Amino acid sequence: ADMRHSQVRSLDxxxxxxxxxxxxxxxxxxxxxxxxxxxxxxxxxxxxxxxxSDIQADEADRLAKAN
Structure with missing residues (x-):
């Protein structure tokens, strides 16, 4: 139960x-x-x-990480 609790994340x-x-x-x-x-x-x-918009954000994130 503790292992599962640590894997499940609650979003605020x-x-x-x-x-x-x-x-x-x-x-x-x-x-x-x-x-x-x-x-x-x-x-x-x-x-x-x-x-x-998701694709563009992902591409921008990848480019930023590559540089």
Missing amino acids: RSERIRTYNFPENRIVDHRTNYKAYNLDQVLNGDLQAVID
């Missing part, structure tokens, strides 16, 4: 990944600073812009 509010704000139709990805007002479209499967 400062470690959020995404926020979905339904009244404002807004999605925010806190890791990549992506913000858009098309939450309804994202929930219907139009994820490409979110995916692209």
